Amino acid sequence: MAVSRPYDLVLFGATGFTGGLTAEYLARAVPDGCRWALAGRDADRLAAVRTRLAALRPDCADLPLLVADAADPVALREVAGSARVVISTVGPYLRYGEPLVAACAEAGTDYVDLTGEPEFVDRMYLRHHARAVASGARLVHSCGFDSVPHDLGVLFTVDELLRRTGRPAGRLSVQGFVRAGGTISGGTFASALTAMSRPRATALAARERRAADPRPAGRRIRAIGGLPGRSRPAHAWTVPLPTIDPQVVVRSAAALDRYGPDFGYRHAAAVKRLPVALAGMAAVALLAVAAQFPAARRALSALRRPGQGPSAEQRARSWFTVRFVAENADGRVCTEVSGGDPGYTETAVMLAESALCLAYDDLPATAGQLTTAAAMGPALIDRLTAAGLRFTVLDRPPAAAPGADRATRG
Numbered sequence: 001m002a003v004s005r006p007y008d009l010v011l012f013g014a015t016g017f018t019g020g021l022t023a024e025y026l027a028r029a030v031p032d033g034c035r036w037a038l039a040g041r042d043a044d045r046l047a048a049v050r051t052r053l054a055a056l057r058p059d060c061a062d063l064p065l066l067v068a069d070a071a072d073p074v075a076l077r078e079v080a081g082s083a084r085v086v087i088s089t090v091g092p093y094l095r096y097g098e099p100l101v102a103a104c105a106e107a108g109t110d111y112v113d114l115t116g117e118p119e120f121v122d123r124m125y126l127r128h129h130a131r132a133v134a135s136g137a138r139l140v141h142s143c144g145f146d147s148v149p150h151d152l153g154v155l156f157t158v159d160e161l162l163r164r165t166g167r168p169a170g171r172l173s174v175q176g177f178v179r180a181g182g183t184i185s186g187g188t189f190a191s192a193l194t195a196m197s198r199p200r201a202t203a204l205a206a207r208e209r210r211a212a213d214p215r216p217a218g219r220r221i222r223a224i225g226g227l228p229g230r231s232r233p234a235h236a237w238t239v240p241l242p243t244i245d246p247q248v249v250v251r252s253a254a255a256l257d258r259y260g261p262d263f264g265y266r267h268a269a270a271v272k273r274l275p276v277a278l279a280g281m282a283a284v285a286l287l288a289v290a291a292q293f294p295a296a297r298r299a300l301s302a303l304r305r306p307g308q309g310p311s312a313e314q315r316a317r318s319w320f321t322v323r324f325v326a327e328n329a330d331g332r333v334c335t336e337v338s339g340g341d342p343g344y345t346e347t348a349v350m351l352a353e354s355a356l357c358l359a360y361d362d363l364p365a366t367a368g369q370l371t372t373a374a375a376m377g378p379a380l381i382d383r384l385t386a387a388g389l390r391f392t393v394l395d396r397p398p399a400a401a402p403g404a405d406r407a408t409r410g
Helices: 017-029 043-056 058-062 073-081 098-107 118-135 148-165 186-196 199-212 245-255 274-290 294-301 312-316 345-360 378-386
Strands: 007-012 036-040 065-067 083-088 110-113 138-140 171-181 220-223 229-231 236-240 262-271 319-328 331-339 368-370 390-394 406-408
Touching: 007 017, 007 345, 017 036, 017 043, 017 345, 036 043, 043 058, 043 065, 065 073, 073 083, 073 098, 083 098, 083 345, 098 110, 098 118, 098 138, 110 345, 118 138, 118 199, 118 368, 138 345, 148 171, 148 245, 148 319, 148 331, 148 345, 148 378, 148 390, 171 236, 171 245, 186 274, 186 294, 220 245, 236 274, 245 262, 262 274, 274 294, 345 378, 378 390
Parallel strands: 007 036, 007 083, 036 065, 083 110, 110 138, 138 368, 171 262, 220 262
Antiparallel strands: 171 319, 229 236, 236 262, 319 331, 331 390, 390 406
């Protein structure tokens, strides 16, 4: 990657809701001397974001503004060619995301985004992974709540188990239990509707990806399904989550030998009350059915438009925890990743720190489409811990000692 490019970071989509939060975080977090710019399709709105940032950090008044539309490949090639790392917050990614991924893969530019759309990730692998490997670009999708806490949380848990046992992982199973309180923005809602409306296309992309990107020979790596039920480790009712997170974790396990020769991951929502769990399952099922009909999608989309999101007061009340339980023949470890508002405040932190990690940290030599664990791993955990997220090792599994003390990394 060329080091003489004019910008270390470019934030594309800075005028959107999550893009604006990411810009505000970067204004506070970029190191002195960082050369960064805002990019988007509307110069006036970009200027308004820059003015807001200047109130947080006066030198942001001079931030360069790059005008480029998500549908303009020529302009996007100019953006990608000017930067070491590009951050994209422009979704739904299936609709708007590919031209920028293509531009970064061609230019050898590192790329991070927030997508939770499995079809998009699989299509980008099929179309642009090989070119990114050749150019040296690192394409890292799902750098927000999808799927950083889960991907890095499993890595953190596996490393803790190996540290305690002092032995290779062997046959290893990990369970992740998600609790969260918050609301969603219009952009996230639009991405979810888009993904739900394309089950056949999603399945086809996944099948093509499996053929092109098989699991490593001699190792058994899988996502484990499950039925709703009561879980002792979670101290809650658990419901399988139809998100991209298990796919990301499994791809990290395929890329990293320390997950062992036989690895399985189960991902579920943890809910204290059974009626709430059942209501959540019913709501997701109804939304998935409605997403199949264009008129219903339009009506649902009108409920929350892209660019809209929760207020600062709502975000301040939001939270998340993801508890992990890892077991193999040598032992059992329980950990937890936790933070504040998952969808926006903490997602902006995760996305920005992922970009800063690629730009500045000493990382393994990798290229192509990667997960956060494979591309950045412990370095990103350290950054997120310093930024206020908590990666916690529980002294004992909570089923054995619900009131156990905790030792927190950082």
